[in-house]
Amino acid sequence: MPYDREKQVAIDAVLAASRLCEEVRQAIPPAMEKGDKSPVTVADFGSQAIICKAISEAFPDDPIVGEEDATTLKTPEMGNNLEKVTDYVKSIIPDATPEQVTAWIDRGNGSVGGRFWTLDPIDGTKGFLRKDQYAIALALIENGEVKLGIMGCPAYAIDGDIPGMLFVAVRGEGSMKMPFSTGKFTPIQVVKAEDTANMRFVESVEAAHGDQSRQNAIAQAAGITSPSVRMDSQAKYGVVASGQAALYLRLPSPKYPNYRENIWDHAAGAIVVEEAGGRVTDMYGKPLDFASSIKMVDNRGIVVSNGLIHDQVLSALKS
Ligand SMILES: Nc1ncnc2c1ncn2[C@@H]1O[C@H](COP(=O)(O)O)[C@@H](O)[C@H]1OP(=O)(O)O
Ligand SMILES: [Mg+2]
Ligand SMILES: [Mg+2]
Ligand SMILES: [Mg+2]
Structure with a gap:
């Protein structure tokens, strides 16, 4: 192989x-x-x-x-x-x-x-x-x-x-x-539509690494009713890939609006989710760019999902 x-x-x-x-x-x-x-x-x-x-x-x-x-x-x-x-x-x-x-x-x-x-x-x-x-x-x-x-x-x-x-x-x-x-x-495998018990979403423990109030609002708009599971590190990708959550959101922190994500913070997690049937993009639906530089300068925010709810999340992010 x-x-x-x-x-x-x-x-x-x-x-x-x-x-x-x-x-x-x-x-x-x-x-x-x-x-x-x-x-x-x-x-x-x-x-x-x-x-x-x-x-x-x-x-x-x-x-x-x-x-x-x-x-x-x-x-x-x-x-x-x-x-x-x-x-x-x-x-x-x-x-x-x-x-x-x-x-x-x-x-x-x-x-x-x-x-x-x-x-x-x-x-x-x-x-x-x-x-x-x-x-x-x-x-x-x-x-x-x-x-x-x-x-x-x-x-x-x-x-x-x-x-x-x-x-x-x-x-x-x-x-x-x-x-x-x-x-x-x-x-x-990522979570399937009928598995409502695992329709959770995960986000960072560190409030400054994202935008928790917007993340929660977007998750609700995508039909997730339970409160978020907060967890450090790329382990969040593992949770989505193994079907224990449907969504991981990491939206730009209002405190650090110019922060750009590093490739090593997402590359391994992203393939683990994609190969488990999920989808990974930035908040505008663009694929993550792992090849141009150490920082993903042209990507903002990260959306990781089971695939099924991805478009719904992206459209909620537009409004
Ligand atoms: N303002 C920020 N927004 C998003 N991620 C950040 C920010 N500051 C640091 N990080 C990175 O968040 C990652 C941890 O993510 P999580 O909060 O999901 O566990 C670390 O790799 C850390 O980078 P660094 O390694 O440079 O400290
Ligand atoms: Mg890191
Ligand atoms: Mg590190
Ligand atoms: Mg570090």
Whole structure:
């Protein structure tokens, strides 16, 4: 099958990074602050190091566009954080050195192009710090199309199950989920019209990452009567893909009207939903542009649905 090797390398890397993240989380890590004031932890860096190393070794010519960068980690203000990151990486790669760790992280400074990977080593760092949801999101993009998406969601549990879920999609082959606890893959599908119990909608926990009052009004206009389920990270795409919600809305925040979404925040989730039978566009119905730059400059707002209610949501957004 096409992308079999890419899929296996990516799954193994995301599962290894998931173990590192959970290990860091046992210790409730302190957050560091990035230039844009957003939080980052030793787990974000460790996860990027592990995944970039794996992709680089298997596919040395493939650029990787990752969220993190080792520049800050090397500065004196970072204290012993590089040593801490290295220690965590060593639990997966025993002979790793700090020099290798920073070099692996910086493999994520690649550019978009014909074929490249995009990586969010921890999506939803705020959720990670709160012990809520987060995702390790990796996608392969070729000629403008996402071909492969992997999402590791170590805290994902539905109905009291053991936490930990992997979502995998290959273009044209459908979407699968795999509980970490069983290792068994099963196909997933978006919610169908008759399944009214799952006609829910999901949105971010962080009010500043969207427009919750408008999101709720639009969901109602699309016939969703129950209150939203609030959840951090791309795990929201997993919820829609596996038929536990019909809609994920992320409308521009009135507080940050000029914010543009990053490709690594949506590429993996988008293919997982599309291959499960759903639809993903911006708020004007335009396809998301994952190929032109790191930021999706020509897209505003994100609409993720089971497909059936998509046009209704888009028309509600017009009025
Ligand atoms: N104003 C904003 N609007 C939308 N998303 C944002 C905004 N500020 C940060 N983000 C991004 O939201 C993502 C988390 O989404 P969620 O709230 O759904 O869990 C993070 O990747 C974060 O980016 P960053 O990684 O740069 O902090
Ligand atoms: Mg971040
Ligand atoms: Mg993110
Ligand atoms: Mg991140």
